[in-house]
Amino acid sequence: xxxxxxxxxxxxxxxxxxxxxxxxxxxxxxxxxxxxxxxxxxxxxxxxxxxxxxxxxxxxxxxxxxxxxxxxxxxxxxxxxxxxxxxxxxxxxxxxxxxxxxxxxxxxxxxxxxxxxxxxxxxxxxxxxxxxxxxxxxxxxxxxxxxxxxxxxxxxxxxxxxxxxxxxxxxxxxxxxxxxxxxxxxxxxxxxxxxxxxxxxxxxxxxxxxxxxxxxxxxxxxxxxxxxxxxxxxxxxxxxxxxxxxxxxxxxxxxxxxxxxxxxxxxxxxxxxxxxxxxxx
Amino acid sequence: xxxxxxxxxxxxxxxxxxxxxxxxxxxxxxxxxxxxxxxxxxxxxxxxxxxxxxxxxxxxxxxxxxxxxxxxxxxxxxxxxxxxxxxxxxxxxxxxxxxxxxxxxxxxxxxxxxxxxxxxxxxxxxxxxxxxxxxxxxxxxxxxxxxxxxxxxxxxxxxxxxxxxxxxxxxxxxxxxxxxxxxxxxxxxxxxxxxxxxxxxxxxxxxxxxxxxxxxxxxxxxxxxxxxxxxxxxxxxxxxxxxxxxxxxxxxxxxxxxxxxxxxxxxxxxxxxxxxxxxxxxxxxxxxxxxxx
Numbered sequence: 001x002x003x004x005x006x007x008x009x010x011x012x013x014x015x016x017x018x019x020x021x022x023x024x025x026x027x028x029x030x031x032x033x034x035x036x037x038x039x040x041x042x043x044x045x046x047x048x049x050x051x052x053x054x055x056x057x058x059x060x061x062x063x064x065x066x067x068x069x070x071x072x073x074x075x076x077x078x079x080x081x082x083x084x085x086x087x088x089x090x091x092x093x094x095x096x097x098x099x100x101x102x103x104x105x106x107x108x109x110x111x112x113x114x115x116x117x118x119x120x121x122x123x124x125x126x127x128x129x130x131x132x133x134x135x136x137x138x139x140x141x142x143x144x145x146x147x148x149x150x151x152x153x154x155x156x157x158x159x160x161x162x163x164x165x166x167x168x169x170x171x172x173x174x175x176x177x178x179x180x181x182x183x184x185x186x187x188x189x190x191x192x193x194x195x196x197x198x199x200x201x202x203x204x205x206x207x208x209x210x211x212x213x214x215x216x217x218x219x220x221x222x223x224x225x226x227x228x229x230x231x232x233x234x235x236x237x238x239x240x241x242x243x244x245x246x247x248x249x250x251x252x253x254x255x256x257x258x259x260x261x262x263x264x265x266x267x268x269x270x271x272x273x274x275x276x277x278x279x280x281x
Numbered sequence: 282x283x284x285x286x287x288x289x290x291x292x293x294x295x296x297x298x299x300x301x302x303x304x305x306x307x308x309x310x311x312x313x314x315x316x317x318x319x320x321x322x323x324x325x326x327x328x329x330x331x332x333x334x335x336x337x338x339x340x341x342x343x344x345x346x347x348x349x350x351x352x353x354x355x356x357x358x359x360x361x362x363x364x365x366x367x368x369x370x371x372x373x374x375x376x377x378x379x380x381x382x383x384x385x386x387x388x389x390x391x392x393x394x395x396x397x398x399x400x401x402x403x404x405x406x407x408x409x410x411x412x413x414x415x416x417x418x419x420x421x422x423x424x425x426x427x428x429x430x431x432x433x434x435x436x437x438x439x440x441x442x443x444x445x446x447x448x449x450x451x452x453x454x455x456x457x458x459x460x461x462x463x464x465x466x467x468x469x470x471x472x473x474x475x476x477x478x479x480x481x482x483x484x485x486x487x488x489x490x491x492x493x494x495x496x497x498x499x500x501x502x503x504x505x506x507x508x509x510x511x512x513x514x515x516x517x518x519x520x521x522x523x524x525x526x527x528x529x530x531x532x533x534x535x536x537x538x539x540x541x542x543x544x545x546x547x548x549x550x551x552x553x554x555x556x557x558x559x560x561x562x563x564x565x566x567x568x569x570x571x572x573x574x
Contacts, residue, residue: 004478008375009382015372016389019449023396025415026404041413095300102293103286110297117308119560121507123529124552127536127545128314129307136306151307156300171286181287210397212511213533228397231515235403239518247413254403261395266388273391276451277458 023258030054030251037247049248057252068222068230070253077209077226077257083146084208085201092155093193097185099156100163101171114153122149122214130217140221149214155200161278162196163189199275202268206261227257312553319546330543337547347531347548353437354527358505360441365448365501366494372449373456374482387457394450398508402515405443409435409516430518437525439516444509451504452497459493460486499563503556528552 025042032047058070098104099111122129129148138144166189174184190197215229225233230253238245265272319337323330341347376386393401408416409429420427427435463486471485487494507529517524521534529552536545 005379008379011375012372012379012382012386012390015368015375015449016386019390019393019446022401022404022408022446023393025408029407037413041418042407042415091300091303094296098293098296101286103288104293110301113309114300114304117304119556120308120312120553121503121556123507123510124532124549124556125308125311125315126533127542127549128311128318130537131314132307132311147303148307151304153300153304175287181289181292184287206395210395210400212397212399212514217537228399228511231397231399231403235406235515235518238406239520247407250403251407254400257400258396261397262392265395266392269388269391273454273458276454 023255026251026254030057030248030255032248034244034246034248038244047248050252053248053252054256056246056249057256060249068225070227070230070256072223073225073227073230074256076224077228077260079142080145080211080215080226081205081209081260083142084149084211085204087146087150088155088204089197089200091150092153092157093159093190093197095153095156096159096163097189100160101181101184114156117151117153118157122152126213126217133218139218140224142224144218145215145224146208148218149208149211155204158196158200158275158278159193162193166192195271195274198268199271199278202264202272203275206265209261227253231257315546315549315553317546318542319550321543323542333543337543338551340544341547341551350526350528350531353525354506357437357441357444357509357525357527358502361444361448361505361509362498362501364441364445365452366497368445369449369452370456370490370494373453373460374486376453376457377460390453391450393447394454396447398444398447398511399515400511401443401447402512405439405512405516406518409439429516430520430524433523433525436516440509440513440525443512443516444505447512448501448504452501455493455497456490459490463489495563499559502559506552506555 025044028044028046029037029042030053031050032043033049033052036047058074061069095114099107099114104110133139133144133148136144138147170188170192171184174188179187209226210228211226212228212232215226216232219225219229234250234253238250318330320332320334321330322333322336372386372390376383376390379386406429408414409427411417411428411431414427414429417427417429429435429439467485467489471481475481475484506527509527510529510533513526513530517526521530526534528548532545532548532552535541535548539545
């Protein structure tokens with residue numbers, strides 16, 4: 001092997017380690033009991049409490065009211081991730097279909113009204129958004145958790161780009177065959193968009209699962225906490241707590257919060273990359 | 282738009298209505314309210330509000346604290362953007378070059394994409410913790426007393442490291458796709474013309490990557506401004522006083538902790554203007570100067 005090839009691999013290995021080591025340390029931390037960590041600090045070796053800590057993170061009742069377990073939060077995270085991804089795909093697919101395939105008088109207006117939303121993230125208008133949801137009475141509901149997050153047109157933009165690349169002849173052929181707009185959409189366009197839908201589902205699921213600020217504001221009832229939202233509770237307990245923090249249990253919970261989105265990204269790499277690169281550019 | 286379209290009166294409107302309702306209620310209404318309440322001073326106990334004109338804005342721009350936060354945001358955004366781009370460009374160039382293990386490297390370098398910022402923040406809290414953190418131990422070994430959440434500079438360092446860490450995968454994926462879309466004949470021609478790898482990169486490859494890089498600069502600035510919220514919130518450990526924070530985090534702190542609705546709304550509006558300016562800058566000024574291959 002040439003020297004330069006060895007240097008290339010060395011740089012890539014260093015990069016891979018930089019990405020991996022923090023999570024590896026989270027895993028070893030999740031395998032020790034709190035007193036051991038407090039005394040010895042984080043270590044690269046594994047301890048004996050991995051199962052115990054994961055068991056506690058998943059099933060022990062915690063939180064202020066003692067009513068929330070890791071499994072409840074896990075379920076809520078799935079509801080948010082799947083609900084958001086499905087909602088986003090349905091809403092944006094039909095909107096993009098209307099924009100691309102129909103002669104509409106107010107098409108330009110609708111287009112800009114929808115696409116302006118890409119520019120401003122929820123964080124910017126967080127206080128009035130909260131007030132609006134509170135006014136409607138949607139705090140501490142799944143609807144209040146999911147629907148406001150849908151108010152951004154990223155999905156519509158992806159599908160618009162994709163529909164524009166679909167050959168015009170298909171519409172003409174469908175019309176000659178006597179197929180109406182609904183039939184064309186369901187029988188031709190949706191099947192054609194399969195991989196695109198899959199890619200966007202993955203990206204949106206990860207995005208929904210990883211939401212933090214909005215769930216933190218909108219859910220004060222612990223039964224509705226997601227895993228990522230639960231992290232805030234941990235930090236709060238850590239900042240206030242006088243006893244030794246349950247480091248192992250915290251890291252076990254952090255790893256549980258990471259696992260589903262990471263697994264999906266690794267499993268569906270090519271779809272994910274395709275969706276990301278084609279859609280954002 | 283398409284050349285051949287369906288002509289139907291009610292169906293397209295029916296298809297657009299759900300999205301228009303949602304963005305109307307959850308985007309335009311709150312955005313309008315932010316603009317509206319930025320001109321009012323609201324009683325913290327909810328007993329009415331008073332029109333104060335530009336007073337909230339004047340208060341903002343004359344506040345030493347707000348300016349300090351703005352300066353930190355600028356510094357933080359510049360550094361995170363630069364580091365995240367530089368490191369991932371280096372890794373992408375190397376990953377594009379190696380033949381053996383290319384797929385493995387790609388997997389190893391991209392999976393962190395899916396880690397939520399606050400979860401990364403929590404891992405960061407552990408690594409930089411005063412009692413147990415391994416990085417703290419390393420600093421102690423160098424003779425420096427590292428104190429996360431207490432020392433302004435120390436917390437800032439942790440924020441930057443964690444933020445760069447989770448942003449590398451996205452940049453890496455885009456750079457790698459950009460590199461792999463450079464046609465083979467261009468590469469071969471460059472190889473013959475210019476045997477020095479370093480010069481070849483700066484004179485041929487990098488200019489071809491310019492559209493990708495430009496796009497990523499905008500993405501990274503937006504990321505540093507907004508998506509690092511979870512990293513910052515976890516690393517300041519629920520105690521933002523005396524710790525560094527970004528403009529977005531301050532909107533949250535002033536609005537929900539300080540109950541300063543007017544001031545927080547004015548900050549929201551300032552950020553909206555900033556984002557719009559960034560977008561216009563992206564489309565109008567910079568994009569023209571880049572040649573698309």
